[in-house]
Amino acid sequence: MKPMDSHAAVITVIGHDTIGIIAKVSAVLAANNVNIKDITQTILEEIFTMIMFVDMSKSNIDIKELADKLEALGSEIGLSIRIQNASLFNAMHRI
């Protein structure tokens, strides 16, 4: 297994549905030059789940700083927001 592209990351947002979740998360990403490559969302029994694939290669901050900002936003709007290096999922689910 080679060390993966360290710029690809996955953001997951889970919690109760409210107005403006995507807007608020996207605003943080845009402000830090993080590009959204793909986005999906579902609402199951009032639980909002959003998964974003993002590219951080042009970002001015690293993934740890972005994680701090997203977690701060998460606690402000009452949602769990996490960002993870995408290579974790590739390692686990792809041979």
Add this chain to the structure above:
Amino acid sequence: MITDFEILETINMFQEQHLDVRTITMGINLMDCSSTSAEETCRRIYEKICRRAEKLVKTGEDISREYQVPIINKRISVTPISIVAASSGASDYVCFAKALDRAAKTCGVNFIGGFSALVQKGYTNSDIKLIESIPESLAVTDFVCSSVNLATTRTGINMDAVRDMGRIIKAAAELTKERDAIGCAKLVVFANAPEDNPFMAGSFMGPGEPECVINVGISGPGVIKVAMESVKGADLGVVAETIKKAAFKITRVGELVAREASARLDAPFGIIDLSLAPTPVVGDSIARILEEFGLEDCGAWGTTCALAMLNDAVKKGGTMASSFVGGLSGAFIPVSEDEGMIAAVTKGALNLEKLEAMTCVCSVGLDMIAIPGDTPATTISGIIADEMAIGTFNSKTTAVRIIPVPGKGVGDFVEYGGLLGSAPIMSVNPSSCADFINRGGRVPAPIHSMRN
């Protein structure tokens, strides 16, 4: 592209099922720290460990943050001190244990392993000094772990050392009796000890290892338990397949973390140790996995068979996931560290004899078992001898980490807290084996050791 289902499955494993990387263990060679003065040797040991492991804890925390993978422990293993200290001329090796403890504290790790000796065929002068220093060393240090390899399939069993270790374990218990003999929780004896095991208390850096190496121990009983819950009532072939798939995913996380840590710390990647290592937390138990097979309690008839299958399926899934699976890899069955084991012992469903049978098919041995403080040293040696025989004659690793708790008897309970958990005192067969143990000498290697 990874699917949403896969992403959510991964997040669930970490959040709900207690999947974690149990330890990143940096192995450091200390052979070049030898000198003809104990003081100088200690200085070199301390300096080298602190230099090499300076960034270990920080790196572990960074990786944990970036991948959102919990990395519970950062640890260090070193060359067996009986080798490193041999030319120092010291008559007492406690000073070396103190040097290791200081280095562990400076680096911020929570255990350092390698206050060890490999005596499967006999003692060097240095081995004797190290072994005699074990009780005091464990009493006066906080983070030092000690191990002694007493037997291998190639050499047979050193029964002099088996006899002596019964006495040493009792002495270690006595010197830490105010803390329920916690010294014994940091001391393990082995048959066929692996030289690349990242798990404490038995971790040391074998003489065949490189200058510095990263070994990673990964755990995940909760993931296996949940996977098995999805195939309730299915036949055992389906169960084996389910365990293998879960073990594969767990191992890949370990491999990723190990590769990252290795690159960032400028030390080669050694092995992934895929061990199902329980913690006292509910949902993180091996006993509960065994019960999920269909047993009322861990310890019921059928337990050994279920454990054999579990251990094997975990290894098969793990070896598919990483080319470098090593260490102990399999299922650990400690008592005090496993909520389900504690419950089974307390209920009377699980006794020492059944645990011994289980060690024939698990990855290690009798682990974190509390017994009455008045158990004779020769009986402890007898327990060790039986366990060494299982390992030696079946070409597997076995170990004993047993705690004779001074002043306590069957029905009492000891509380260590943290990962070490708590344990009910287990009853020990009172029949004597003293004359057998006092014979000493060596048990010859089994016939199947001759494979050349």
